[in-house]
Amino acid sequence: MKLPRIYVALDYHNRIQADAMVSQLDPQRVGLKVGKELFTTEGPDWVAEQVERGFSVFLDLKFHDIPNTVAKAVAAAARLNVDIINVHASGGLKMMQAAKQALADVEKPPLLIAVTVLTSMDETDLQGIGIDRSVEQQVLKLAQLAEQAGLDGVVCSAQEAEMLHQRFGNEFKLVTPGIRPADAQRDDQKRTLTPSEAVDRGVDYMVIGRPITQSDNPHQTVLQLLAELDND
Ligand SMILES: O=C(O)c1cc(=O)[nH]c(=O)n1[C@@H]1O[C@H](COP(=O)(O)O)[C@@H](O)[C@H]1O
Numbered sequence: 001m002k003l004p005r006i007y008v009a010l011d012y013h014n015r016i017q018a019d020a021m022v023s024q025l026d027p028q029r030v031g032l033k034v035g036k037e038l039f040t041t042e043g044p045d046w047v048a049e050q051v052e053r054g055f056s057v058f059l060d061l062k063f064h065d066i067p068n069t070v071a072k073a074v075a076a077a078a079r080l081n082v083d084i085i086n087v088h089a090s091g092g093l094k095m096m097q098a099a100k101q102a103l104a105d106v107e108k109p110p111l112l113i114a115v116t117v118l119t120s121m122d123e124t125d126l127q128g129i130g131i132d133r134s135v136e137q138q139v140l141k142l143a144q145l146a147e148q149a150g151l152d153g154v155v156c157s158a159q160e161a162e163m164l165h166q167r168f169g170n171e172f173k174l175v176t177p178g179i180r181p182a183d184a185q186r187d188d189q190k191r192t193l194t195p196s197e198a199v200d201r202g203v204d205y206m207v208i209g210r211p212i213t214q215s216d217n218p219h220q221t222v223l224q225l226l227a228e229l230d231n232d
Contacts, residue, residue: 003084004029004030004031005229006030006206007206007207009177010034011035011213015038015042021213025219029223031056031083032056032058033057033060033207033209034047034060036060036061036062047080047082048081051080056083057080057084058084058086058175058205061085062087062115064091064095065095067094068098070102071102074103078102084110084175086114089116089142089143089146089154093145093149099149100112100150100151111173114146114154116142116146116160117135117142117156117157119156119177119178119190119191119192120189121135121190125190135191139157139164140164140167143164152172153204154174159201161174161176161201161202173205174202174205175206177207179194179206179207180193194228199229208225
């Protein structure tokens with residue numbers, strides 16, 4: 001199945017808020033990204049409802065733990081029939097191999113994607129956690145581990161997309177948050193690009209939250225964003 005190019009980040013507290021947004025979105029045009037806040041409040045049932053309604057769902061729980069724990073969490077996530085799930089690459093090779101192995105018997109496994117360096121971080125933030133490398137070097141290092149573990153791709157910033165596709169080929173999927181239309185606020189994102197710049201660099205799936213969810217007319221904003229991608 002072909003997945004949508006845009007996943008709308010539903011960073012909401014509960015189903016009342018999330019449903020109000022989802023009712024303005026078209027499952028033929030966009031997917032939904034469900035993260036920690038909404039999942040912690042509403043749990044798997046709400047996710048299953050969206051899958052039933054025909055939405056492609058990216059379950060963004062960014063698992064990061066010992067291999068056995070992550071493997072079991074990944075297997076549980078796959079039972080929700082979502083299309084994308086993720087782990088933190090910094091959990092290491094063995095953790096990612098265990099996550100991959102946990103999907104071995106799943107009939108239609110979701111894409112298993114590893115988060116490299118969060119798009120809210122720059123080189124100074126990396127130094128703050130004891131990593132004395134450039135962001136690009138660190139993204140590359142973690143992407144290499146993800147590829148070695150047999151994962152389907154990585155979450156990165158669109159700024160690193162060209163480098164990663166050149167290195168790992170186009171089958172290695174790139175999921176990029178930190179997308180900001182030219183006139184939008186960056187909020188807490190540091191490594192950003194516009195939707196058309198992201199397409200130029202070969203991004204596969206974009207995660208876009210506030211520019212859509214805080215716009216006056218989310219449906220119209222989605223149409224504009226898709227038009228920008230098609231015109232590129
Ligand atoms: O894994 C993610 O989805 C993710 C990784 C990352 O490096 N940066 C990042 O912003 N995200 C998520 O992408 C979404 C971005 O939302 P906006 O900044 O509102 O567009 C948020 O829900 C984040 O949790």
